[in-house]
Structures are given as C-alpha cells and as structure tokens.
Amino acid sequence: MKLLLYITLPTILFAFYSCKKGEVAEVKQYSKLKVTVTNQYKQPVSGFTISLKTGSRSISKVSESDIYTASYEAGGYTLTINKTGFIDFTEKIQLNADELKEMQIVLKAGEAYLKLNSDSILRLPSSSLSSIVKIQSNTKWITKDTSDWIEISKAEAFGDDEFYVQTKANLSDSIRSSTIKILAGDHEQQVVITQYPPIRIKKTIGIPGNVMTQTPSSIKIEFNQPVILNNLQSLYYYCISGTPLQPVVDSNILSFNYSCGELGGEYPFSISVKNTIGDTFAETINVGFYLQQLHFKGNIVTHFVNDKDNSFWLLMENPDILYKIDMRSLKIIKEYPLFTNARMITVNPYNDKIYIGYSGVAALYILNPDFTYKTIPIKLDSTRLKYNQYEELTPELYPVNLVFTKSGIGLLSLSYNGDVGNSRFWFIDAAHGHKTWYTNAEEMEWYPYTMDVNYDQSKIIFTNYSLQYFTVFDSKTMAFNKVYSKNTWNQGDITVASRKDANVYFQQVYYQSVVNIETGSNTNATLDALDAARFDFDYGQKNKIVGFRSWNGYVEVLDFTNSQTPIAYHYYRFFNSITNTLDGKYIITAAENGNGDSWVSQFPGEWFREEATQSSGNTLLKIKQYPSLIRKSQWR
Template sequence: MFSKSTYHLILALFMLVSFSKCSKKNENTPPSPPPEKPKPIKLALIDHTNGETPFSDSIYLTFSKKIKVNYIKSNYQYCITDDMGISYTSDSKGFKFKYSCAELGRTYPFEYSVTDEEGNTLTNKINIDFFTNRIQFDGFSVLNTILSPDNKHIWLTLTNIEDVNRFVSLSTDSLKVEFDIPVPDASKDISYNPYNGFIYISSFYHPQIFVFDPIAKKLVKTITLNILPEDNETYPAIFPADIRFTKNGFGIVNLNSEGSAGINWKIIDSTKEDTIYYGSEKDGTYASIGQACLINDSTQIMGYSGYLRKIVVIDQVSRDIIKTFESPIPVTYTPYFKVSTKNNNVMVYGNGVAFMNTKSNAVHNHHNEGFFPWDFSYRSNEPNHIFGMENQHVILFNYLNGNKILSYPLGITPTFTYMTSDGKSLACAGIEGVYLFSEKMFTGGSDR
C-alpha cells in the first residue's frame, strides 16, 4: 500500500499528464469562424395585384425593401393619364395606384421606377390585367356555353375554320381545363339534362344530337333524327336546334327543315331512351318554341311561340302547353329570356327589358334604354339587381326603381355571361375567350 503522501503525489502527476494531452489536443482544433454577416436584400418586385376598377387605386406593387416611387406611367399609347393616385403601403414596401383609362377585360402596360433607402434604383416594365382570370383558345371560337347546375364547371363548345370541334369543361374558380373532348360536328346548342346528368349537343349541319357524359368524359351515344309520319314529306323537321329538359326526363327540341324556314318542336323523352316524337296533336301550336328556358325548379319549359305570338309554358307532367300569355315587352321578333336561379323571376328582353314572375306572371318593371342584360346579381345585398351591358359599359341596375348602381367601361364583347349562384364570380365568354371577374370588381354605388 502507498502512503498517503505518495498517493497524493501520483494523483498530481496523473492530472498534470491529462492536462498536457488536453492542451495539445486543443492546439490542433481550428478556431470557430466568425459569424456570417447577413446578406444584403436585393431590391426587387415580389408581388402585384390586377386592377379591379378603373376608378379606384386598386393596383398594388409590393417590393422586397422600403422604397420611394420615382415614377409610375402607362405605356398604353392610346390613353395617357397623369392622375394615377399614388399612395404608399403602411410599411413603405409598396404603393398602390389607379388607371382611369382602363376597360374591364383588357391588359395594360406600365413602367415604374423606385429607389430604396441605400440609393439602389429599380426600373422595370409590367403588364396589369383588369380581369381576375382568362383563358383563350388560339384559332378557335366559342359557339355555346352553359354553367353546370352546381356552378363548379363551365361547359362550352368550340370550332375553327378547319371544322375541328371540341367540347371543353373549365373549372369556374380557376378556368383550368378539366377535359377537352372531340365533337363530330359544329354545335348549334348545348344543354344539360337533369334527369340523367348528360350533356346534349345538337349538330349544326346534320340531323344528329351528340350525348356526352361529363363525369366519364366521353361521348356515350349519337341520336339520329328520323323522319316521322307527321312530318312534311318535302321539308321534314329533322335538323336539331335548341334542346331543353325538365327534371323528369321530358324535354323539347326545336327542329329546322332543310330548304324551308319552318321550325317545329317535338318531344324528346329521356325515360324512353331519348325517343323523339310529336305530342298529342300536330297543328300550329307545334311551331317552334323560341328561346326555350327552364322555369319553376326545372319542372316547366317557357318560350315564345311565333305561331301564337305569345309566351307559352309547357309542363313536364302534361307534356303540352298549359298556359299562354302576352309578352310584357313589344315583340317584333322572338324575345330572349334569362331565369333567376334563386327565385321565380325572369328577364324578358328584346325591344326593351321587363322583369316578371313565372308563378304569377306579374311584371315588376320595364327598362327601355337599350341595354343588353347579362344575368341576375346573386349577391346577398342585391335582391333586385341585374348586370348588363350598355354603350360598351358594364351596368349594375336595380330593376325595381330603375337606378344604376355602377357603370364601368368594358373592353370585350361577351356573347354568354353568367353570375355564379354564390355571387362570387361573373363569367363571360365570347370571341376573345373566357373571362372571370371577381365580384369585388363590381363594388361601389349607394343604392343597394
């Protein structure tokens, strides 16, 4: 055994050797690098909004750093304005401005110059859209379009000069193409059948109707229209035009005659595999039902009888005309109809516009200033309002008191226009393509 003093000596020597090894080890370890300095932020445009209205400072440009605006100017040579209403965002990292020359549906070029706090200057060009979304079909024209019953899809038919024909589905919220299916012929009409969920497209040139399943995304059958015993032997009515179906599968189809101006309507019965036939009698009342539309929760079809010179209502149960009444507007040609998806109101328009109830036939009001109605407004605070076009302006109009709520210049000419039933979007289709406008683009005015 070691003495106590010897033991302490050995322990001291051990600690000295250990410290010496540790010191040598630390001598070989490189020192930690100094902390990196933060990289300077480069001045850049990081986001921008589209224009909402031409009358408010709705265009925002957002940058990576605090900035000062040197200038913002339009490069659109046909309209230059100095009043662009520039104002900064609360963090000074952006600014907003307006462009009073804008027309809804167009794109405009701008140039901006900004300088940050370090003296760095950024000058660049940018295009600003005055619409929410758009899709164009190069070389193709839109022939017909409808909204799906749930308003989630826009169904349309297209054609081009080479007679290539397509049936396309777009998502209503983004205009994304959901399917694109070939169609054997150009279309004269497109219609949804609530009985079986199929889409019926009438041929422009042949006695045929093409039936598509939008869920399976395919053509399921082709209906060939044959001459019926009741048809005129020389000019049989076999070329389909517009088609409308009620909930229980009963429908009507207007049919042209080759070489004749005559048009007849016949029954198309989806409960009998889309059999087509005349009703109980064939007389003048079977002359065409112009601009046929669905009313009263898709249980009846309303249209204009040129033979009777009255508006007629056909019921899905009796499968015949159950009511006729005078048009609430003067008629020199077949009037058009636009039915509300929220209630029993309908617009009747042609030589002026009237607003009536399909249950009572009561006429609410007339408007004879020559604007073209688009659709009812389905926004919650606008129960008696419609959108339309007048003198190349979008109009929001209260049809009970005749007041215009707003008027915005329009840079496109839509053929088909729909407001979604939730009131959030206005969809327009025409030669220029399909446009989507957010409802917030149509705010303003005092009479709501």
C-alpha cells in the same frame, strides 16, 4: 451453519437478479484536474471562482488557494476562471478517464471588454454574399446564430479578430432577419442581418371605374417589399387618357388612376422601382381588369352553366373543342375534342349527360367521359314537313337547340337547313329511349329565340322574337302557358330564367322587366333594352332583384327593386355571355374579338354589388361615352 446459509442465499440471489438478462451495469469513470493560477507577474492568485460546464450541467467552486484540485467525471467541459479585477479566462478542455490533467493559467489584471469594429446592422441583397464582422476584445469570445441561411466562419476567437458571415440566396418573397450574438463572459454584442428578397410583383389588379358616379378606373400593384418608384409609363397606345397617372406609393403598394381601363381588358406598362438598399426592378408588365382570365384560340359557338358542379361549358370552333371550366378556380377541368361544326350543347339534368348537335347532321350525340359517343338518330317523320326557300316540302332533321327538364322531357328544335329561324319544336323524352313527337299546340310551330330551364328544372322558358309574351312549358302537365309583362305591346327579345328562384328576366324592344312565374309579380325598368343584350341575375343578393346586363359597350347593374342603375362599367370586348356562381361570389364572362381569339374572364362579385347596396340615388338613365377618352380602332 444453517443460519449462515439462510442469510447468504438471498443476498446472492438479490445480486444476481438485480440486473436484467443482457444488461451491463453502468460504471462511471473519473479524471483528476489540477489548476494553478498566477498573474502576469507569476505571482499566485487565490480566491478565484472556477466553473466547469457540460451540456446543461454546471459546477462552480471558489478556490481559497492558488492551486485547485478536484475529481470530475470524464468528458468535455468549458472551463471558466474569473476573479474581480482580472479578465475572465475561458477554455474548452477534455478530461480523460483515470488521468491527471494539469493546467497553468495566467489571469491578466484589468476589465474584459468586447466591441464591434463594424456595422451592427447589415442590410443585404437577395444574392448569396459574404460580409466581414470585426471584433475588438481582450478576452476570448464566441459566436452564436440559430438561422439556417447564415454560416459564420469562426465559432470562437481571442482578442482582436474578425469573422465572415456567408448568407444563402433569398429566393422567397419576404424579407428575413437574424441576429448573430458575440459573447465574452457577461459581455455581449449583436449583429442584425437583414436580407431582402428579389423585388417581385405579388399581384396586379385593375379596378374598373363606375360611369354612374364618374369614378375613374384605377390600378393597384402590390410588391413583395416596400419600393420607391423610378418610372411608370403606359404602353397602350389605342387610348389617350385625359387624366394623368399620378402614381402614389404606400410602402409596397403602387396605385394610380387609369381612365383607359375597361372591364375585361389587359394593358401594358413599363415600370421601374427600387427598394431601400438600391436593388432595382424594371420590367414591362400587363395589368388585367379581372381576377383571372383564360385565352383560347378559336371562336365561341355557345355556352352552358351547370350548377351541380359549378361548371361553365364553352363550345368553340376552329378548333372544335368543348371545354369544361370550374367557375370558382377558373381552371379547365376537361377538354373534349369534337367533330367539325358542333352547334349545340346542353347537359341533361335527368341523367347528367352531355348532348351535342352538329350542323347538317341528323342526330344527337351523347358524349361519354372516354370521348366516345352514343348516337341518337333523328328519324324522318313524313307527317311533318316544312317548305324551304324553294317551296319544296322538306323534313326537319337537324338539331339547333335543346333543353331538358329533370324528368327527362325536353324541347328539341329541329330545322330543315340548320338555321334556328327555320326550326320548330319537337318533344323529346330521355327517360323513354329519346322518343320524339309533336302535337298540334300552336307553340310547337315556333322557333325559340332564347330557351332555358327554370330554377327547379321542371319548366322550360322560351320566347319568340316577334311575340309580346314569353312561354312557360311545364313538363309535368305538358302544357304551354303565356306570360305577359306590364308592357303588352312591345315585341319580345330574350328571356333569362333565374337559376335560384322563379323570376324570369324578359327583355322586350325598348322595355325590360322581371316576372315571377309563380307569384305573378312584375317589376320593370325604364332603361332602353336593345337587341343583343346579355343578362343574368345577381345571385349574391338576398333581399333585392338585381341583375347584370351587357350591351352597347357597358355592363350595367340593374336594381329592379329600387329602380336604380347604381353601377355601369365600360367593357373592353362585347361579352357573348355573362353569368355568376349561385353564391354570387364570381362573375364569369365569355368574349371574342372576331379574329380567332376568345377569352373567359372571372370578376369578383363585389365589383357589381358594393355600391348597389348603398343608396346612391341614381335613377335609371342612358349611358354616354367618357368625354375624356380618345379611343382608336383596333382588333381587341
């Protein structure tokens, strides 16, 4: 008895602990299937193959009798019976637990077939559309499609039948395709559905023509799909091109010459195209000869570039607003509403503060991020007065120009009447309460025609219109040093200090040169340098001294290293300023039409550099007008 208990107890414990607490052991349920197969003459058919498929599992057996009986786990199956010489039989069945399912199946003699009685390729427009697909068959067939933009009206059918294909609207920019499969046993047919999007223009770009190589301007229009041109017409009537448009279509790209196109301009065209299925696109479009462009209401007062954050600061009047613009994205980062008659702006590298001066106001204003101001009064210094036009001694109280070095010391131009021509220099020290003072140095008596800080922000470069040299102020030594070009007799006009190295562009009347203020090296160009030119160095160049100059209707690429002018573009409006990012990737310009509209444009640096890196052999020369263009005067 003891031995019996010893054996039985572990058995009971094993049975008890074999299931965890709360678990119920799975019990499978089965059903019985009985299939009787005959032909259309009610004669028994044996030797057929019966297959039951559920999910990824499939069970197939050959029945030697006309009656097949077997047990299967309860559930849903696809039952298929096939035998050589007969058409396959397929049907979905449900086997219920503990039940007998009996089926009488008739196999028809012959071979199964599956045919399409409609197009196997459907090219559809972008709108939501219903299409019909017709099937010829003598057996059961099913449809399959995996796309999310197609709905099929029937998942399965028998014999000759049809189904509808409903497509959702294609709102994308690309052509999409999907394949519908119709299956009947080993037979398969396919219907390829291709749906086109609405015809859209993805990008337009106007490429200015190089005057130096007599290359005409051209335009490229990129569509989101291959197109066929119906009509193209210029709607810009202020220029009559001597060269016909002669458009060429290469798949989805439409290109043509347009000799009226000028750098920074925008031109209207009427265009009509169609795609391969007959959808049409007809619109009036504007094509700009730039990458991006911002339009402002108002007139440009001045600008400032801050390389610390790749920002371009634009001071406007009517309305009086200061804009901070990202030079890479050309997005407006901030807008600062200002008081009326702001005339001066600079960013102090010592404290990264924005300084503003107003016409007729004896103060400097530091702009805070919350649009409040800190006021720095300009105090009267009776020891330094200047005669006005009435021969009266007048104090200089009104700021007209200001540039700081990184030490906080700067040069401030103060005028008695707000006119830069009636101003003189004062020192200002942001590191010591914005103290102002002057010395007896002769340079303190000048007014600056142009003034900016050098690349390491330790020196200030300026020139006076009537002098044959420019001046370098060193904030460390507080000394003024005169720098001459090779031409010591022509009067100076403007200076532009490189923001990347020690080079300084010095424009004199009928002479221009680049002087390195550290090494003393001096390169010059023989092309005439007239008043009102705008210049900046090309910071994308590594081994050459190259710059962009805007004047007299053109933007020129000046290669001082090789004494060449390989590129010159006609501009649409005079550029108040031209500059570029420190990597040279983007060129930024500001322009106005004098009628209350202004623009900031962005151009790719490659436009100004691609040919300049090649040996074009073009020497410096004076540019002349296109002979093939007739331009009519207009407000631009």
